[in-house]
Amino acid sequence: MLGVWLEEPGGPWTLREVADRKVLPGGVLVDVLAVRVPSYTRDVLTGELGYDLPTPLVPGPTCIGRVRDVADDVFGVAVGEVVLCNSLYSSGEVLGSPDEILIGWTGTGSDRSARMQQRWRHGSFAERACYPAACVTPLPGAEEWARPELLPFLASLAIADGGLRRGGLRGGQCVVVNGATGNLGGAGVLAALARGAARVVATGRRQEALAALRQLDPRVRVVPLSGDRLLDRDAIHAETDAGADLVLDVIAHTPTTDPTLACIDALRLRGTAVLVGGVRHEIALPYQRIQRQQLTITGSFMFDSTTALQVWQLVRAGALDLSPVRAHTFGLDEFDAAMDAAASLSGLDYAVLLPRP
Structure with missing residues (x-):
């Protein structure tokens, strides 16, 4: 499959054939439909921001995907569903401070975080990606959604809405x-x-x-x-x-x-x-x-599945109107142009990578 490949922080990154993803135990394999390119993506890849990237890897943050396969021990997600794949993955510790990683993006630098990154290394700037089932939120009815390039904006909405709920x-x-x-x-x-x-x-x-x-x-x-x-x-x-x-x-x-x-x-x-x-x-x-x-x-940091689903239901019901959002779309072969556009856009304009033609 095609993917953006980063050999080490600071570059260079290339678009190339990379090993096809396989579904991991506890995981969900998706065909990546759309992924927002954050404004600071180039600074992440060059090492300017000092992110803990487990290179070599396919980088990439939260995305929208269509489920291609699920592990035998995953029961809440079905093949064919359109899902929001959250890059935030937690060790789940309840007595202390949990280790967390952003899959394909960064970690905390601890030994346990590094082990989590080794297991869930690759992100979404590719044709397919695999995420832990705990990071995947099905979006009922999204299979018929006419504007898939707008769906990555759900992640920003969920982060913001999570903060509003927290307050x-x-x-x-x-x-x-x-x-x-x-x-x-x-x-x-x-x-x-x-x-x-x-x-x-x-x-x-x-x-x-x-x-x-x-x-x-x-x-x-x-x-x-x-x-x-x-x-x-x-x-x-x-x-x-x-x-x-x-x-x-x-x-x-x-x-x-x-x-x-x-x-x-x-x-x-x-x-x-x-x-x-x-x-x-x-x-x-x-x-x-x-x-x-x-x-x-x-x-407040990132979002959970409950918030993501609530935001989607608001959109689906028409209570939250996505029509003011303007998605500037790019293919995988336009990755550098997508990063340039992302750095220049503001407000409700954002850059979206559509990995599958």
Whole structure:
């Protein structure tokens, strides 16, 4: 089968014939239908981000696949189903901190993580892939879905929706989505609207992407970030109803934590901030304000099958409209062009690899 092959971090990667995938015990073999190419893919492959890639391998993140085969000990997935294959795989430990890997992407660097990566090494930038059954979510009715290139966006929606659920979102609340001009941020806006938010304040730096989000729904307000914490706090607060109930922080790597802190500053009494993004700096949290206003600061990472299925059912029922999402599609032989496009796209535009002609 054809696949993208990375011999070692830093390159070079090539499109070539690679060993065909076989179903592993506890696994599900899929024909890869569509996979989102993250904006930072090239930085992962070059080693710029320092990801723990178990090279040599076929890289690639979460994907949409059609089940080709299942192991004898797998009973909840059937051949022919269209499924969401989550790259997050956990050791499942309940007494301590579990080891986790992102299949075909990265690990934690521990010995156990390395063993998990050896077992589940290869990702989705190929014609076929094998995932643990625990990572596979069937999507009822997706076999007839007319736009398969939009289905990879379910992963971003599930990550965002998982954060909203973690923050206890209730209908009628005011939500701030910080970093709304990226794919995950755009998904957060869509998910918050679908979950009944009375107002969604979208923040970011890209004016064009903010303008597109404003057109989604009258409940959406936008705030261009200035980089000044106090000015941004006041601008965000002015677009809320006396403060936000919930902040979904999905902002990517930034030189300062000020945008995140500005949003936390805009929370109302007993508000909640959920950290989902890629900030790599320590955050100096305002201890006295958190205590006296009884704020909650929590984290959320990736998604589970329950959230993925709920998001799909919202889409399937028409409560969550995917029509504003624009998929820019590429074949495997256009992988480099797909990475270039992914790095330049924002908001609800994203790059999708379609491995099978």
